Amino acid sequence: EKQGFRHYMLKEIYEQPGVVRTALEAYFNPNWHAQDNPDFSPVTLSLSPRLYEDLEHIQILACGTSWHASLIGKYLLEQLAGIPTTVDYASEFRYAPKPIIGNTLTIGVTQSGETADTIAALETEKERRANLEPKLQARLLGITNRPESTIAQLVDQIINTQAGIEIGVAATKTFVAQVMSFYFLALDLAFRRKTLPLEQIEQIITGLHQIPTQIEKTLESQANYIEELAHEFTKETEDFIFIGRGINFPIALEGALKLKEISYIHAEGYPAGEMKHGPIALLDTKVPVVAIAMPGSVYDKVLSNAQEAKARDARLIGVTSAMNAQEAAATFDDVLTVPEVEELISPILAVVPLQLLAYHIAAIKGLDVDQPRNLAKSVTVE
């Protein structure tokens, strides 16, 4: 049931505040307070000790949007829990697995739990480690929206993202739910490994609890504006570039993928600092550039990368926080705003305007948003 929405994708975008609320209720202990010096984790994932004890390395395997969520996961696991983390496309890893490292947690991230490449990559990992000494044996965790799926059966334990069934082929609410899972995992590991002061953990948790209302505010304030803006890209525009840095580089990739999938406009996501190493040659008046410029450690850098694009006459769209909107207006032709938020949790908000932009461009073009050509909801064949 579309519940009055024109497409499932739009309905699922609007379900995101609820998805985050469900996740917060499911995986945070409301009785945890830093000042009580608790000896239990704030996170209620109930991970088996075998998965996290003596962990030296995490490797994440995924495809598509789940791979983008994994890149954010890598950032969180490294920055919060201090664990070296690699992210591979499952379709690559299955034919060229990395050399075996001991005490490795392998995480398969898959909304459907049925993606053939992700299953094969995890099977490869399980088989090749099966008869090795204990520290080299596979420890497998799945992050999935389908607790009954093939992947869920294959791994030692899952994090159930509990986003509810997603029907639109373009992943939206399940992406946000996957990113939430990585906050839980990274905070749980940070607590167990004592890599963060308890106060900082609590501060991040407080920030995460504001996300549902902040997504609602973003939807309220941006929906009409973005629909209006989308009209400008439905006729002549053939290419789009998305740029971002740090924790928001994966959001540039995700914004580009959403647009490609449903609007059939060619789009690329780049780390903003890479533009001058090649892609900037593409820019002219016909190629809009979307810069994810969230306040934080790389804000000024992204802004100056965006200005370089502007100097090539590109139409510039910025995604930034409402507080920076005025300043950003000096650089960007169009400013999409989200509420003020800590950099660490900004990707979940930054993705929302990009989902809406892709959605409205495709809807105005009259395309089959929920069932784009050549795509299936889950890619169960190689």
Ligand code: M6R
């Ligand atoms: O079910 P999975 O998360 O394993 O699916 C992976 C990709 O096929 C999927 O994310 C795909 O890229 C989506 N259509 C993106 O919107």
